[in-house]
Amino acid sequence: MVAILLSTSLSSYAAEALDRTEFTFEDLKALAKSSASKPYSPSVNPAPELIDKMTYDQHWKIRFKEEEALYPSGKNAPVQLFYPGRYFPDQVRIYIRDDKSLVQSVPFDNEKFEMPADSPAHNLPEGFGFSGFRIMRPDMKPDWISFLGASYFRTDGPEGQYGLSARGVAINTGMSQAEEFPRFSAFWLGPAEQEGESLSVWALLEGPSITGAYRFGLSKDNKNAKGHITSVTAHLYMRKDVERLGIAPLTSMYWYSETDKTIAKDWRPEIHDSDGLAIHTGIGQHIWRPLNNPQSVSTNSFIDENPQGFGLIQRDRNFNHYQDDGVFYHKRSSAWIKPNGDWGKGAVQLIEIPTKDETFDNIVAYWVPEKPARKGDQFTFSYDIEWRPQDPKSQALASVVNTRQGLGGIPGQPIPEEINKMVIDFEGPVLEGLDRDSGIQAIVEARNGEILEPIRAYPIVGTNQWRLTFDYKQVNNNPVSIRAYLADKKDQAISETWVSDARVNIK
Numbered sequence: 398m399v400a401i402l403l404s405t406s407l408s409s410y411a412a413e414a415l416d417r418t419e420f421t422f423e424d425l426k427a428l429a430k431s432s433a434s435k436p437y438s439p440s441v442n443p444a445p446e447l448i449d450k451m452t453y454d455q456h457w458k459i460r461f462k463e464e465e466a467l468y469p470s471g472k473n474a475p476v477q478l479f480y481p482g483r484y485f486p487d488q489v490r491i492y493i494r495d496d497k498s499l500v501q502s503v504p505f506d507n508e509k510f511e512m513p514a515d516s517p518a519h520n521l522p523e524g525f526g527f528s529g530f531r532i533m534r535p536d537m538k539p540d541w542i543s544f545l546g547a548s549y550f551r552t553d554g555p556e557g558q559y560g561l562s563a564r565g566v567a568i569n570t571g572m573s574q575a576e577e578f579p580r581f582s583a584f585w586l587g588p589a590e591q592e593g594e595s596l597s598v599w600a601l602l603e604g605p606s607i608t609g610a611y612r613f614g615l616s617k618d619n620k621n622a623k624g625h626i627t628s629v630t631a632h633l634y635m636r637k638d639v640e641r642l643g644i645a646p647l648t649s650m651y652w653y654s655e656t657d658k659t660i661a662k663d664w665r666p667e668i669h670d671s672d673g674l675a676i677h678t679g680i681g682q683h684i685w686r687p688l689n690n691p692q693s694v695s696t697n698s699f700i701d702e703n704p705q706g707f708g709l710i711q712r713d714r715n716f717n718h719y720q721d722d723g724v725f726y727h728k729r730s731s732a733w734i735k736p737n738g739d740w741g742k743g744a745v746q747l748i749e750i751p752t753k754d755e756t757f758d759n760i761v762a763y764w765v766p767e768k769p770a771r772k773g774d775q776f777t778f779s780y781d782i783e784w785r786p787q788d789p790k791s792q793a794l795a796s797v798v799n800t801r802q803g804l805g806g807i808p809g810q811p812i813p814e815e816i817n818k819m820v821i822d823f824e825g826p827v828l829e830g831l832d833r834d835s836g837i838q839a840i841v842e843a844r845n846g847e848i849l850e851p852i853r854a855y856p857i858v859g860t861n862q863w864r865l866t867f868d869y870k871q872v873n874n875n876p877v878s879i880r881a882y883l884a885d886k887k888d889q890a891i892s893e894t895w896v897s898d899a900r901v902n903i904k
Contacts, residue, residue: 430436433634443524485546488526494587525857554730555624567643572749579604642770643763671709683893708733742767795825797891805868836886846877
């Protein structure tokens, strides 16, 4: 079968696949590698004007019929397919494969969907395909994972609430040149290949600069992770040079939080899908970087070798801190990337983009290999995405639970100009029983700014938390890069390291 695929396009393979053809993951890798040696051929939309005129409400009134559900992995993982729409017009081919790697195409048909009599979708011409798929719970209510648009996918996490998304790959994110969005152009859905999985999925990635063969092992309600697990293996083939290749990218939204509410006037106290980036470095250091809504695009790189994990996390899970009973930000899932094997040298990179509302994702985090991505290069990465309430915590270190920023100085005295105060709260078993006489030290360092005395660290009355406070000021137009943690009297860290890029912007 490989020889045939190397000399044919995916479109011609699609027709051939109707006859229960054997197709293995090795075949998919060969197809992706062969495609990378040829010019990119973008997807053609047969009716772009019709799709573009279809409103959001009109689109979501089109529902896949329950009796048309697919069962590639048995009754516990029914699959429904998505109709094309304004924000995801590209057609995606869907194949079902059995435990012998025999595959069969699922043809697109309007009859598989329910739609209102006046829906513009009735006028859809031939040549369309599905836009993605979702896996339902056995009773069809609701779905727990979906693949929809470009290379995006997400789960509803341990509390049944969709939030941040993952992507297959990120290309030139946050740069002056336009970002590239490769897409999954075909999916093969089949029985679980490994114990604990609900379904296994193969996917072909195609873009102007890259192709890829992906395997996804999809598991829900995993007791160890207290949520869902998506196991990913990605074989990437470079069609062109890429300046910034992002592996295991996560995409989220952060508008504002208790850190600095002056940037928004919404009635709700906080609005974000994630409130921080957590990193467990290759040498064992735990880092917490609270998210910001910057004045301009901001890029932070955390150089590392063989990271143990990183993720975009929603640590604040208290409803009263959001007061949103419609989209339930306090239930939004966190996503933790757990690499399998050695990833070598590189950096966890965080991109923050300014936003004025909650409707657009403006946060991206991913791994950038140190090795440049050049035409003809190949990369293989394997990792698990744990969709969980929180990031895995170190029992030996206290974690950051709050970050707040405000006016500097001392209450009752004149407010100093161009000075802000930072307040960081820590919590964890290591702090229990400690008091002001325990010799706890506050370690604070800054670049592009000055940390002002006094620096204080003390237990918060009536809680198991400790608070670190200090004032700071900028010395130039760049944000102040601050690093802080708690240490014991032997100079050993007893908390994770808090890092942030802050501006003196409160007036």
